[in-house]
Amino acid sequence: MQKRTLGVALFAVVLCLASAGALVAQDYVVEKNVMVPMRDGIRLATDVYRPAVEGQSVAEKLPVILSRLPYNKDGQATAAKYFATHGYVFVAQDTRGRYKSEGTWHMLTDDGVDGVDCAAWIGKQPWSNGRIGMIGTSYFGGTQHAMALAGAPELKTVIPVDAMSNLGRQSLRNAGAFELRFWNWIFLNAGRGSNAALDEGTAAELKEMADERFYYLTHLPTRRGMTPLKLAPEYEDWLINAMEHGANDEFWAQNNIVDHPEQYKDIPVYLVSGWYDSWGGNNTANYIALSKTIKGPVYLIMGPWIHGAQSSYAHGQVTFGNEAAIADQWAWRQEWYDHWLKGIDNSVGKAAPFATPVRIFVMGTGDGSKDEKGCLVHGGYWRDEQEWPLARTKYTSFYLQPGGGLATKAATAPNSVTQFQFDPADPVPTIGGNISSGDDILVQGAWNQKGGPHIWNFQQPVPISSRRDVLVFQTEPLEEDLEVTGEIEVKLYASSSAVDTDFTAKLIDVYPPSTDWPGGFDLNLGDGIVRGRFRESLTKEKLMTPGEVYEFTIKLYPTSNVFKQGHRIRVDISSSNFPRFDVNPNTGEPLNRNRLTKVADQTIYHDPEHPSRIMLPVIPAAK
Template sequence: MIDKLSRPVNLVTARRSTTVTTTVGAFLLIAMSAPFVCAADFVVEKDVMVAMRDGVRLATDVYRPAVNGKAVDERLPVILSRLPYNKDGQAKAARYYATHGYVFVAQDTRGRYKSEGVWHMLTDDGPDGVDCAAWIGKQPWSDGKIGMIGTSYFGGTQHAMALAGAPELKTVIPVDAMANMGRQSVRHAGAFELRFWNWIFLNAGRGSNASKDQGTKDALTEMASQRFAYLDQLPTRRGMTPLRLSPEYEDWLVSAMEAGPNTEFWAQNNIVDAPEKYKDIPVYLVSGWYDSWGGNNTANFMALTPTIKGPVYMIMGPWIHGQQTGSAHGQVNFGPSAAISDQWAWRQEWYDHWLKGIDNSVGKADPFKTPVRIFVMGTGDGSKDVKGRLQHGGFWRNENEWPLARTQYTDFYLQPDGGLSQDKAATKKSVTQFQFDPKNPVPTIGGNVSSGNDILLQGAWNQKGGSHVWNFQEPIPISARNDVLVFQSEPLAEDLEVTGVIEVRLFASSSAVDTDFTAKLIDVYPPSSDWPGGFDLNIGDGIIRGRFRESLKKEVLMTPGEAYEFTIKLYPTSNVFKKGHRIRVDISSSNFPRFDVNPNTGEPLNRNRLTKVATQTIYHDADHPSRIVLPVIPASQP
């Protein structure tokens, strides 16, 4: 399919000289001097102010197909994008769909950029989405059918609208979408993902109400430039930083960092706990093995598939956040087949089928042949590419379900000597201890992050320090730290595919009343001519905050010295550990700044003033079989 937008387009801008007011049902459209942008094959009406049920008006752009610069009269299906990142950035996608038989509508969400009102984290996007859809459905250019598009936050606005049940909504393609925020990806098993601290510090002065005053914007911009210094002063408290100048952002951040349990605070977009609220429409879930929302993407698939008729489809690639058109990230190359080269055309195929009723490749050919399509990583030759990246490789495979029905859940036990084996340790009592100092946390080197913006590395990296890791500058392996316990297998005799959800079941105790335990799965490459020191490739990680060991809904402090079993959920993956490689599990108590650091004091979340060094005890004996449970996929029969 040829993208018409690859050619130059001459735009002519005209403005209405009058004010047009039209009442449509309960919704008021006020287009005051709304500019038109015209080209031969599309026209754009900019900054249409669409009123919500409470009178707040949201800035909206409408892109329509045109012939010789005049909008077509035909009623057409609509592709809708509702986002907090400035609707003007949707121009390329909008022009594509407007020149391929759709009306494209882009809207600034409440309190962002040109829209009125006060921003709140997703909680207004259900009702606002319903009101926006109702207005769209009554326009002369709309046939009443809406499909949604968007990534991350505006993947989340798709979920919000589907959960709110907008009648006009007919299909969604949420990419790396915000969901289940009290479970993982924001409040993560009790810990807080600091990428959202970073998001707030950056966006409080970008497109916010506060940013409309230049002096206030300057103060917030200066604050954002000093994020490393503010990280050293965590926790962030109300009124104590320039964030107070943007009160809705400060309020959400501090409230979120204090709201540990998975309760009503996190109810918006909680699909896993209430899938029956989701509208029964075709859903295509998109994410990546290294994306911050990857675990929630697979969890949503598992929750929605038995609940709605859908159909529900899912694709998982070797991608970081929003990078489906890429095939490499961090220090790793997955091969050219990993990328989706045309990000708009494959979506159009889905929209054409469900919004226009076209009999096409949906249900017949990739990437729509089966409900699940996954990229199995790890079949590359391990050499360096021309940019010095590890060629980890991989291939695409279609599946009918998730998790895979043929999965063999296999225990690999932590051994007293640092080994990792399918045999349980035979000793009656065996422990390894380390000290966790909150003032010297284990640094984050890659992983399932987004909104990293200088403080976090995304994706696949050799677990080794250097100038690229701001809080671990020395070029030494992370395994050299005394607060990282390493358990690894012998070199594998055969390739081993691991595809699915991964858990570490850890028996541990602490001298503290509250602490964290972390786990990381690593594919250990042996030394080679290209990698004389080998390559320790991060595959997935996770954390558990001690006070949430029993439930994500209730805090229960620990008894110092008492052994508990902790379940640490790692992000899902699909990776072949090749013959000669080792499977490695790193256990520690911090992963910063991926997660906030537990002060080990038991003080209320985000209100601590003190820190304590904790002595951590990891058990690995017959009575305390600490282990990682790997979803092993049997080798295909010849």
């Protein structure tokens, strides 16, 4: 009797705390594999984690944290336990056609409608108060955007991290080029958690295909029905269609926030990404679009991170200092959810990381030494801002010069050009950058632009600048520190002997030689590409006339970096970056249907009539 009385008293205390918005249960219960019906009868496997006392779930209706993902809901257990013991119900759901859910997988296109149906089901449950916040990274950051665009009534806030959006603009199709990390994603996930993988024999065939994907990667294009991918037809169908469809049109309509921000539900949104993340450019683009369209409020944080690695401070070959990491990945999210789902007056709108609408990590203020793990100490610091791009930005053009210079004054020599040949059979290798889903074919983040055993297609320890098909344009050593923070574009005047080709650009912070780095360190900051047939429009193809000069716009990923005194600002121009992007065969054949390749003669113009340049968002030094 005493034990029962104590239990009732404890339960009453917990309910009291919950009513005050401060429930901290010491236990939780989980109901696994609840099959939630969608409007078309397909059932999606769902786990429900609830706060509990002495093994009994709390009876009070509570707000819900929802995660909808294609990567197996069982992997959400850690987050679920945290939130279920901090006053929330946590719901994890396998998306359609993945793992234990019924139906056929499609790339995000079902997730708006399915999200609405899932939210409606949650709103009717006795443990729900009808208020939902979503959580998740990458693909299941994209399911948050999908649900917000679909306008689910129960959805009250989202924290999309490194989230899929604007797929035809950048990060999947990139100015017409295809980002091969998604080819890699399909080759790996077609045999993981798919309908095809339910059969052991089929799963073994798909695993063998994934294990041998380096062969397939070097023998692109992947053709319909010609590989074991045909055993997972929905995955083959999406990949082939995606690689054949370059135009940013209705094919890529799902999660197109930039062109349709008015469709986004007016709720508080916290956009999270990194300077080295594959979705960083779309994250800032979404902030620009949404902050002008919805009341939100809309917040943005950009760290020096690679994909999904906000709790780390060293990425690739570089460290940015301990302060670059957000150590507790759940507590800061809880602060946001507590404010918007429970109405708690806390640090949101008052203190970091919620003090101002924009919070950025300014890279590059380290001493450039080598730490105990062999990483370059690039360093940096956090800074709160009121907007993005920054209002005080001074957009400054740095012009390509004859002989490889880069200067704020345009070249004066007439008919000045630099030429190179682009051979699709020998593409420029990728060394770091804005990457996710690399999984062995790509390395992520910040790297010295030098080959080695970490780069499978460039294992020689030589700088990438030694290649004939990489044009290097760089400033003289800087006389004072220069901060570059914002969106970056290259305006390139060029011609080609091909009817279609690519041009690439990469921004590099060049460290001078030092005791720790005798050869210096060429640090990549951001890159971009443009496919010739999409030079005029991302929605319509138009082949080139060989030899004719065109202006190409190459959109790099945004950054925030201090180029220190003595460093050089460098821009590399080429026509390939593989396997970051698919390689243009230079033939003008339909996308992903080429059987031929041609070597292209490329000409870059840098004269008064053709002022090729990179436009850098320079931030004036504080007085």
